[in-house]
């Protein structure tokens with residue numbers, strides 16, 4: 001506001017002349033909006049004014065009954081959802097391919113996980129969904145231990161754009177009287193166009209967490225948590241978020257959430273992004289050796305779908321890894337993919353993608369066309385700095401992990417996180433409770449979570465991955481000569 005003397009926090013004083021370095025980076029206009037919780041600007045933890053109005057507009061636009069703005073990404077939303085649904089004596093049914101924030105959410109809540117394996121897609125080397133059969137089996141397993149699950153948590157869409165049948169999964173949860181939490185971090189756009197898979201809220205999920213910054217236009221870290229129905233107490237969500245979020249939430253982030261909602265809800269908001277997606281989907285498969293992950297590759301019945309804005313390209317038949325393809329695209333064509341695995345390159349489109357002739361999707365298509373194919377052992381492979389990993393057959397042989405589905409047999413994630421730990425030689429680690437997350441890559445699904453008892457089969461699988469040039473993420477010793485375990 002012109003003429004105002006800002007004797008309040010923040011110290012940059014609405015971007016005064018004295019703070020030139022930050023002005024140079026983000027501009028003086030942005031700084032004028034970087035405010036604190038002053039009179040009239042509402043309070044994120046107990047909103048009654050403009051933040052409440054913006055959250056209500058978001059709830060209406062995304063199809064929720066109540067919406068919370070998040071200033072620490074979906075990470076904090078997932079943590080709060082777990083805390084709101086599960087306490088220290090509870091069992092949470094949770095998909096094995098969940099994001100790390102689900103693990104930290106369990107540390108915060110104190111609950112114990114009952115893991116559910118995903119449906120494995122062998123062609124693309126990814127978990128594509130969670131089946132209703134495995135969810136039902138998890139409820140049965142909880143009962144067989146004399147336990148009642150307090151909630152179920154799954155990821156849909158996955159990083160690769162594949163979706164679970166949330167409608168059927170929600171029905172299974174509701175038959176058991178518990179809420180379904182969906183990590184829809186990668187799908188905040190689903191509510192806004194008929195070309196996208198149906199949004200989790202429209203399919204009956206009770207709590208949905210979305211990274212509004214991932215495919216919509218909010219600033220990084222800006223996300224939303226949505227709730228509907230009566231299975232989750234809203235005051236528990238609010239109090240969990242009050243515990244976890246900053247007492248100085250960024251007004252830039254919150255304003256960006258409001259603006260992202262308005263942009264997404266405008267007519268034609270996704271026309272350009274969908275045109276870009278259409279271009280990639282119709283041209284890339286014509287290039288010999290490339291396959292695009294599409295609904296017909298899925299095991300799940302029709303109607304479950306793949307997000308058209310997530311273009312997952314299998315490059316393995318070019319005899320190169322996804323890591324190599326990703327580096328090559330960036331170095332040679334200034335196309336920067338979102339993610340690479342041994343087999344895949346993942347291109348993430350968003351509401352900001354333009355469909356004009358020189359746009360990124362054209363460049364991506366052209367650069368894939370120029371991609372060296374079929375002879376990675378020649379120049380292309382030699383210039384690849386990332387080792388090529390085992391073939392998918394070898395990887396799969398090593399990784400029976402993907403069929404894992406079981407009650408945690410060690411201690412809760414919280415107890416494991418708080419426990420005294422020691423390093424032991426890997427040969428002596430069988431039977432001990434892991435203090436580390438051991439995630440073989442490929443396929444990138446944790447084999448052992450902290451708190452789980454390490455089996456001889458786990459050790460064999462991990463060593464086989466290393467023998468095939470795979471990596472173990474999360475391990476303090478990447479060569480796995482030693483493993484950090486809990487002192488019992």
Ligand SMILES: Cc1ncc(COP(=O)(O)O)c(C=O)c1O
Pocket residue numbers: 072073074075076098099101155158159183185186211221223
């Ligand atoms: C499936 C999934 N869930 C949750 C998150 C966390 O989201 P955020 O970065 O908004 O905290 C991510 C981040 O990549 C993710 O991939």
